[in-house]
Ligand SMILES: Nc1ncnc2c1ncn2[C@@H]1O[C@H](COP(=O)(O)OP(=O)(O)O)[C@@H](O)[C@H]1O
């Protein structure tokens with residue numbers, strides 16, 4: 434199938450979205466080199482970041498698809514561009530946590546790095562202006578961000594299944610999956626698909642041997658070697674998983 438890049442639609446912090454010429458079913462995503470944290474209050478970038486994140490997502494989404502997870506990923510068009518199914522994005526960030534870190538550790542004054550009794554799924558309302566606040570099931574339902582509890586339960590069970598698969602995926606790379614964020618959306622036939630990206634921007638990934646942080650926390654916390662860590666994650670994936 435040959436796709437042609439259409440008009441600019443919108444731009445987020447990490448990707449720019451274009452239409453696909455004469456096909457309403459698809460969008461054209463361009464992965465940018467920019468890096469933001471704390472709801473874009475902190476900005477940075479590095480050469481090659483878009484390429485690395487696209488390639489990491491490409492590996493992961495193909496792995497998930499081969500394990501019966503439906504995703505929006507369709508076809509890579511260049512090193513930093515991909516055609517995906519066009520979705521109506523559900524405005525909830527679905528976060529799964531295996532180990533304490535980030536906002537959970539802060540909110541409850543917990544030590545970082547403690548294994549949770551079982552994976553924890555949380556919803557956050559996707560709204561930069563509000564700083565993506567935590568949202569309860571009741572709030573999501575009553576405020577109309579999703580139609581039914583069934584949809585919320587569906588999102589949770591998909592997220593937990595993806596968590597199991599990703600733990601295995603990263604385990605093979607000797608990386609532990611601390612937590613991650615997912616986005617889902619509806620296609621034109623109302624099927625729920627996994628959307629967006631899975632990258633070191635959206636996951637916390639720690640080197641199993643050394644305990645070192647390899648993800649966007651290196652940028653958030655000024656730990657240095659950001660580009661090198663992203664490259665190392667991709668290299669480990671390429672060495673352990675063939676496409
Ligand atoms: N398949 C898709 N169809 C439509 N929109 C999508 C799709 N996948 C991701 N998006 C949206 O593209 C936008 C740009 O992505 P990104 O730059 O990561 O945004 P953000 O600044 O919200 O993190 C986001 O709003 C994301 O939800």
Ligand SMILES: [Mg+2]
Pocket residue numbers: 445446447
């Ligand atoms: Mg994003």
